[in-house]
Every structure is written in structure tokens, then in C-alpha cells.
Amino acid sequence: MLTYAQARSAILERIVPLGTEKVPLLEAVGRVVSADIEAPWDLPGSNNSAMDGFAVRAAECAPDRWLKITDYIPAGTASDSAVPPGGAARIMTGAPLPPGADSVVPLEETEERSGEVRMQKPVPAGNHVRIRGEDVARGETVVPAGTVVLPPQVSMLASCGIALVPVYRKPRVAILSTGDELVELGTTPGRGEIVNSNAYAIAAAVKLCGAEPVLIGTARDDAQSHRALIREGLKADVLVTSAGVSAGDRDLVRETLAELGVSEVFWKVLMKPGSPTAFALYGTTPVFSLPGNPVATMITFEEFVAPSLLKMMGQRRILRRTVRGVLREEARKKEGNLHFLRVRVEQEGDRYLATSSGDQKTGILKTLLGCNALALLPEGSSRCPAGTEVDLHLIDDSLLRVEEAEPDGTGASPL
Ligand SMILES: Nc1nc2c(c(=O)[nH]1)N[C@H]1C(S)=C(S)[C@@H](COP(=O)(O)OP(=O)(O)OC[C@H]3O[C@@H](n4cnc5c(N)ncnc54)[C@H](O)[C@@H]3O)O[C@H]1N2
Numbered sequence: 001m002l003t004y005a006q007a008r009s010a011i012l013e014r015i016v017p018l019g020t021e022k023v024p025l026l027e028a029v030g031r032v033v034s035a036d037i038e039a040p041w042d043l044p045g046s047n048n049s050a051m052d053g054f055a056v057r058a059a060e061c062a063p064d065r066w067l068k069i070t071d072y073i074p075a076g077t078a079s080d081s082a083v084p085p086g087g088a089a090r091i092m093t094g095a096p097l098p099p100g101a102d103s104v105v106p107l108e109e110t111e112e113r114s115g116e117v118r119m120q121k122p123v124p125a126g127n128h129v130r131i132r133g134e135d136v137a138r139g140e141t142v143v144p145a146g147t148v149v150l151p152p153q154v155s156m157l158a159s160c161g162i163a164l165v166p167v168y169r170k171p172r173v174a175i176l177s178t179g180d181e182l183v184e185l186g187t188t189p190g191r192g193e194i195v196n197s198n199a200y201a202i203a204a205a206v207k208l209c210g211a212e213p214v215l216i217g218t219a220r221d222d223a224q225s226h227r228a229l230i231r232e233g234l235k236a237d238v239l240v241t242s243a244g245v246s247a248g249d250r251d252l253v254r255e256t257l258a259e260l261g262v263s264e265v266f267w268k269v270l271m272k273p274g275s276p277t278a279f280a281l282y283g284t285t286p287v288f289s290l291p292g293n294p295v296a297t298m299i300t301f302e303e304f305v306a307p308s309l310l311k312m313m314g315q316r317r318i319l320r321r322t323v324r325g326v327l328r329e330e331a332r333k334k335e336g337n338l339h340f341l342r343v344r345v346e347q348e349g350d351r352y353l354a355t356s357s358g359d360q361k362t363g364i365l366k367t368l369l370g371c372n373a374l375a376l377l378p379e380g381s382s383r384c385p386a387g388t389e390v391d392l393h394l395i396d397d398s399l400l401r402v403e404e405a406e407p408d409g410t411g412a413s414p415l
């Protein structure tokens with residue numbers, strides 16, 4: 001049986017980025033640029049004013065000299081008439097500097113009388129002038145391949161007039177539930193039945209990765225139903241199945257996959273929850289068979305599927321931030337398996353302290369809601385006393401945010 005680390009490597013070394021596509025600028029947000037993007041023009045496109053004021057010839061601006069106002073250049077216009085010696089052009093922020101002018105004097109540093117203006121202090125050449133191309137030169141790479149598109153990239157791409165952005169494709173992830181006990185959301189379960197929550201949990205996690213979930217339904221516990229839906233699922237970029245993957249006599253997922261030509265890379269991992277996980281490939285299409293217990297489903301998604309989807313989308317940061325931390329209380333486990341303990345981590349100075357979020361049985365879902373990290377209790381030990389140092393996979397970023405929003409929503413910084 002593979003260790004968790006071996007299983008994760010066995011998966012990730014087989015995952016390759018999907019193809020690329022060009023999408024409208026706003027659809028590129030959060031996605032990864034697949035080719036270097038160059039500026040088609042200089043930014044700014046001309047020498048222009050950084051202030052509302054007067055465009056002047058600096059050398060003509062002796063203190064107490066009145067200059068004739070010869071032009072008016074609001075933003076959005078451009079003037080070809082040169083500022084004559086002894087003249088000044090009224091200019092607004094962003095408007096191109098007229099010929100002859102080499103400096104701008106802000107309004108508040110000037111004094112005006114009918115048709116004339118005087119500068120209150122000496123004017124250096126080049127004052128408040130933005131030089132053509134000083135931000136970006138035409139042909140310069142403004143967004144390199146591999147960059148995640150965030151608002152600053154959007155600002156730059158829009159400034160460059162780039163309406164279609166080359167990005168890695170989002171995988172379509174088929175989600176297949178299995179089991180006769182499942183009823184759909186909206187139906188009250190009868191005796192022996194449960195709601196198919198895994199399909200929704202997996203879909204939510206797929207969405208948060210930036211990929212596209214496709215719920216393809218529930219396979220009943222018979223070979224024909226499994227075959228039909230797995231065939232359907234294999235048309236997607238990724239297939240994720242839930243349940244039917246352990247030792248039960250109605251666990252049909254693995255044998256149906258094999259029958260349909262899907263090659264298994266591994267089954268079973270030395271981890272808890274999640275030991276019956278299987279991973280297989282259909283050509284290059286990854287197939288993840290996750291165990292059915294909802295906590296095991298979520299943890300194996302988090303540890304195996306999420307990094308794979310991110311890698312397929314060209315992301316370079318595919319793993320959660322891992323820090324070393326200390327258990328506040330003793331934890332017991334079975335020797336031989338790596339245990340993922342649901343914990344709440346708090347930072348005290350430069351130390352991370354982890355407290356169990358409650359009952360750790362795989363059947364207890366509640367404690368997954370209350371945790372912000374998974375603590376990895378190593379394979380070799382059976383007892384981890386308080387104070388044991390462990391790896392912590394931080395599964396939400398609340399540790400990085402310090403300001404709390406007020407209940408009315410005020411108080412939180414948007415950035
Ligand atoms: N003899 C053995 N029995 C079990 C083993 C084992 O190694 N030998 N492993 C146990 C472990 S660990 C897990 S985890 C489960 C995983 O089993 P399966 O993946 O085959 O899943 P099922 O048995 O079909 O279901 C397990 C559990 O999850 C519930 N479930 C299933 N689908 C959904 C869904 N879509 N939404 C919500 N809940 C779901 C299901 O009702 C069961 O309670 O096997 C142990 N047994």
C-alpha cells in the first residue's frame with residue numbers, strides 16, 4: 001500500500017496542464033495566463049500632464065512674469081498648436097503636452113488674471129510630465145505566462161486594449177455518486193436512505209478550485225448503471241466518483257472502471273480518513289475514486305483532487321501552505337496510517353498551536369466545519385502527546401487575515 005506522500009506524488013506526476021483557450025478579459029479573472037502577453041503600444045501613449053494646471057516652457061517662467069494663456073487642452077483632446085515663448089496652455093490631467101511645452105505647473109501654484117497666468121515659484125523642466133512609455137514600452141511583456149489574473153493584471157491588460165486573454169482551460173469535472181441508499185436533495189430520506197451530499201460537497205470544492213463541476217447523477221448498485229454513468233463521466237476532463245470503492249460486495253466502481261479500459265494507478269493509501277481511495281487514468285483523463293464517508297470524501301478531495309485540478313489549470317501554487325505547529329493536547333491513533341486530524345489552529349507569535357475541533361471519527365461531519373487546518377499525525381506513532389510537533393495543512397486563510405468585519409460588514413479591508 002502507498003503512503004500518503006507516495007500516493008500524492010503518483011497522482012501529481014501524471015497530471016499535466018490542460019490545453020489553452022482565449023477568453024474575454026473578465027472571464028480570465030483567477031485563471032492562469034498561458035502565454036506571455038506583450039504591450040501593443042506605449043503606456044502612456046504620449047507625453048502628458050500629471051496635473052490639472054498649465055503647460056509651459058520652464059525657462060520662460062521667471063517669477064512675476066505674466067504668461068498669456070494661449071490654449072485649453074482638456075483630457076480626451078490633443079493640441080497641435082505649440083505653446084509660444086511667453087505663453088501657457090491650460091491643460092487637464094492626462095491630456096498630451098502640446099508642442100513647445102516641457103513642464104506643467106499645478107493650478108494651485110499659479111495666479112490668474114484676465115487671460116494671463118503667473119507662477120508662484122520657479123518651475124523646473126519636466127515638472128509633472130508623464131513621459132511616453134515610462135510605464136510600459138511597446139513590445140514589453142506586461143503579463144508573463146504563468147501569472148494568475150487578478151485586478152492589477154486586469155487593469156494592465158485593459159490599458160493595453162487586450163480584450164481576449166490566453167489562459168489554461170478549466171477542467172470539466174464529472175461527479176458521479178454511487179449507492180442505492182442515496183436520495184436526491186429535496187427528498188426526505190426514508191429508512192436506510194441518506195441524501196446524496198457528496199455530490200454537492202465535491203461540486204462546491206471543484207468550484208472553489210476554479211474548475212467546472214458537472215453532476216452526472218447516481219449509479220445504482222448494479223453493473224449496468226455503473227457502466228452507463230462511468231462511460232458518461234469519462235467524456236469529461238476529470239472523473240470523480242464517490243463511494244463504492246472499499247471491500248463491500250456491492251462496491252463496483254473499480255471493477256467497472258477496469259472493464260471500461262481505465263488503468264488503475266493505485267488503490268488504498270496508508271491514511272485515515274481516506275484509506276480506500278483509488279486513482280486511475282483513462283488515457284490522460286484522471287479518475288479519482290473517493291471513499292463515500294463524507295469526511296473522507298472531503299479530505300481526499302482536498303489532498304489529492306484539488307492540487308490536481310489546480311495543476312491542470314496551469315497554477316503553480318497547488319498545495320496548501322504547510323506550517324509546523326504544536327498539538328495542544330494528546331492525540332491517539334492507529335499505528336501505520338498517517339492521520340489527518342481536524343484542528344483549529346491559532347497563531348501565537350511565531351508559533352502555531354493546534355486544538356482538535358472535536359470528535360475525529362470519520363462519520364462525524366460537524367468537526368470538519370469547525371476546523372481551519374488538518375494536522376498530519378505521522379504513520380509511525382500511535383500516541384502523540386501534547387506538545388508534539390506536526391505538519392499543519394492550512395485549509396483556510398483566516399490565519400492570514402487579522403481584521404474582523406463588524407456584523408454590519410464594516411471594518412474589513414477589501415484587499
Ligand atoms: N470491510 C471493510 N469495510 C470498510 C472498509 C474496509 O477497508 N474494509 N473501509 C471503511 C472505510 S475507511 C471507508 S471510508 C468506507 C468507504 O467505503 P466506500 O467508499 O466503499 O463507500 P460506501 O461503503 O459505499 O459508503 C460509505 C459511507 O458513506 C456514505 N455515502 C456514500 N455515498 C454518499 C454520498 N453521495 N453522500 C453522502 N454519504 C454517502 C454511505 O452511506 C456510507 O455510510 O468503507 C469502510 N468500510
Ligand code: MOO
Binds near residue numbers: 272
Ligand atoms: O478511511 Mo475511511 O476513509 O475512515 O473513512
